[in-house]
Amino acid sequence: MEVTLVKKCFIFLLSLCLIAGLAGCGGTSEKAANTDGKLKVAVSFDAMREFVQAVGGDKVSIIEIIPDGTEPHEFQPTAKRMKLLHDANVFVMQGLGMEPWAEAMIKAADNPKLVVVEAGTGVSAITNTDEDEIKEHGQYDPHAWLSPSCAQIEVQNIADGLAKADPKNAGYYQANAKAYKEQLQALQNEYTQKFSALPHKDFVTGHAAFAYLCRDFGLEQKSVESVFAAGEPTTNQMKELVDYCRDNHVKTIFSEELVSPKTSETLAREVGAKVQPIHTMESSEGGATYLDRMKENLQRIYESLQ
Ligand SMILES: [Zn+2]
Structure with a gap:
C-alpha cells in the first residue's frame, strides 16, 4: 500500500516536472528565436558584417554565413550552413557574383519573411575582361565594398533593407547610415586630394x-x-x-x-x-x-x- 502511494506520488511529481520542463523549454526557444527582440541579420562575410553593425547598432544580432578565416571566394556551404537563413529576418550579401551559393541557400531557407539585401545594387559595376575569369566567376568584379564611394551605396541599401524588415526602427537605421556615409565621404575627400x-x-x-x-x-x-x-x-x-x-x-x-x-x-x-x-x-x-x-x-x- 505504502509502496503504491510512493509510486503514485513519484509519477505525479514526474509529470509536474515534465509539464514545467516543457513549458520552460518552449519559453526559452521562443526567446532565442527573437534574440531579445533584436532583428536577426545574416551576412555573407566580414565587410557586410561591418556595414550591418554600423547601421544596425544594438538593434541587430548578426550571424556570419562564411566562417571567419575562410577565403570567401572559395566558400562552399555545408548542408548545415544551408539552413542558416531559416529563421533570419534579413540576409545581407554583396552581390555582383561574390556569393554564387546564395540563391540556393535562400531557396533552402523556406523563409517567406526573409528580406534579402544585395548591397551592391546600384553600384556601377566593373566588368571582368579576362575570359577565364568570366567563365569561372561571371561577368563582374565583386569587390565594390573596398571603395569608399561604393561603400556609401551599400550602406544605404542595407539601411533600407533593415528599415523594411523592422519599420519601427527605420529612423534609427537611417540616422546611423547617414553618419557612417559622412565618415566614408570624409575619407574619400581627404584621399582624392x-x-x-x-x-x-x-x-x-x-x-x-x-x-x-x-x-x-x-x-x-x-x-x-x-x-x-x-x-x-x-x-x-x-x-x-x-x-x-x-x-x-x-x-x-x-x-x-x-x-x-x-x-x-x-x-x-x-x-x-x-x-x-x-x-x-x-x-x-x-x-x-x-x-x-x-x-x-x-x-x-x-x-x-x-
Ligand atoms: Zn576578394
Whole structure:
C-alpha cells in the first residue's frame, strides 16, 4: 500500500516536472528565436558584417554565413550552413557574383519573411575582361565594398533593407547610415586630394580586390593572383610582375592575410621592395573596424606611391 502511494506520488511529481520542463523549454526557444527582440541579420562575410553593425547598432544580432578565416571566394556551404537563413529576418550579401551559393541557400531557407539585401545594387559595376575569369566567376568584379564611394551605396541599401524588415526602427537605421556615409565621404575627400598630387599611381597587391578603389582615386592595381585569389602565378606571370615593379618604381608589395603572402614576399625580395599588409575586409582582423582598416589601406597606398 505504502509502496503504491510512493509510486503514485513519484509519477505525479514526474509529470509536474515534465509539464514545467516543457513549458520552460518552449519559453526559452521562443526567446532565442527573437534574440531579445533584436532583428536577426545574416551576412555573407566580414565587410557586410561591418556595414550591418554600423547601421544596425544594438538593434541587430548578426550571424556570419562564411566562417571567419575562410577565403570567401572559395566558400562552399555545408548542408548545415544551408539552413542558416531559416529563421533570419534579413540576409545581407554583396552581390555582383561574390556569393554564387546564395540563391540556393535562400531557396533552402523556406523563409517567406526573409528580406534579402544585395548591397551592391546600384553600384556601377566593373566588368571582368579576362575570359577565364568570366567563365569561372561571371561577368563582374565583386569587390565594390573596398571603395569608399561604393561603400556609401551599400550602406544605404542595407539601411533600407533593415528599415523594411523592422519599420519601427527605420529612423534609427537611417540616422546611423547617414553618419557612417559622412565618415566614408570624409575619407574619400581627404584621399582624392592626396592622391591627385602624386606622380605615381601604380601599386601591387595580393589579389585584384581594389579595382573600385582605384576607380575612386585614379590609381592602378597589379596583383600577384587573379581577381578571385585562385592559384599561384606562373613563372611567366612572375617575370611580368617583376618587370612591372621595376618599370613603375614599386617600392611596396601589399600582402593579404588569406592570399598567398609567400608570392608577395618572393616578388618583394626580387625587386628590393618591402612587404606591407593590406586589408580586403574578407575576414575579420583583430577587431579592427572597416573604417580603421580602410584608413590604413589608403594611407599605406599613399605612402607607397611617394
Ligand atoms: Zn576578394
